[in-house]
Amino acid sequence: xxxxxPRVYPIVDTAALALRGYPPVPFAESLxxxxxxxxxxxxxxxxxxxxxxTATLIRDLCRQAGAALVINxxxxxxALLDAGxxxxxxxxxxxxxxRILGPDALLGFSTHxxxxxxxxxxxxxxxxxxxxxxxxASKENPDPQLGLASLGSIRAATTRPLVAIGGITLDTAxxxxxxxxxxxxxxxxxxxxxxxxxSTRKRMELWLNL
Numbered sequence: 406x407x408x409x410x411p412r413v414y415p416i417v418d419t420a421a422l423a424l425r426g427y428p429p430v431p432f433a434e435s436l437x438x439x440x441x442x443x444x445x446x447x448x449x450x451x452x453x454x455x456x457x458x459t460a461t462l463i464r465d466l467c468r469q470a471g472a473a474l475v476i477n478x479x480x481x482x483x484a485l486l487d488a489g490x491x492x493x494x495x496x497x498x499x500x501x502x503x504r505i506l507g508p509d510a511l512l513g514f515s516t517h518x519x520x521x522x523x524x525x526x527x528x529x530x531x532x533x534x535x536x537x538x539x540x541x542a543s544k545e546n547p548d549p550q551l552g553l554a555s556l557g558s559i560r561a562a563t564t565r566p567l568v569a570i571g572g573i574t575l576d577t578a579x580x581x582x583x584x585x586x587x588x589x590x591x592x593x594x595x596x597x598x599x600x601x602x603x604s605t606r607k608r609m610e611l612w613l614n615l
Contacts, residue, residue: 414590418447427600435602437470439609447477499528517548537571560585
């Protein structure tokens with residue numbers, strides 16, 4: 406198994422947190438206190454000055470904890486924060502983003518089926534993400550869920566580090582790793598047992614102890 410990334414990749418999704426009235430900074434702080442070694446800051450709306458300030462605070466928390474920070478979609482914000490970047494299919498092409506970030510930055514790229522994953526074979530990325538594995542509410546118009554059988558065949562098609570995402574819970578995580586994922590990205594399950602810092606820290610600890 407590739408160990409560029411840790412086995413668990415928590416995502417600070419501002420939309421999911423806003424629905425629950427949970428500010429991103431204390432959420433991120435609890436994940437890091439539990440031992441998370443990477444966070445992704447996922448913000449799909451307008452990136453305002455206030456949002457940038459929030460991302461900066463989370464960047465500082467990550468630095469204090471010795472953890473990596475990855476920004477979703479925005480190469481310019483990632484460069485300003487000296488962070489990694491995660492791109493989707495409709496974002497800046499990875500080759501252009503790599504020119505902005507430099508050769509050593511962590512750069513991820515989302516794919517949703519075998520064809521997209523194969524098309525990304527020569528992209529200058531650090532890892533590939535695949536999903537949704539299961540049904541997910543984290544996207545307004547999610548791609549069709551792949552399931553474990555498809556994940557297994559997709560794993561065989563690439564030697565890149567592979568991040569699985571989409572509806573994965575503590576209960577299903579072992580089967581996702583067994584199907585070939587190197588890493589599991591988590592959003593909703595980290596919020597499934599409470600929206601306070603104590604609950605978040607405990608939930609993250611359970612994930613890290615799997």
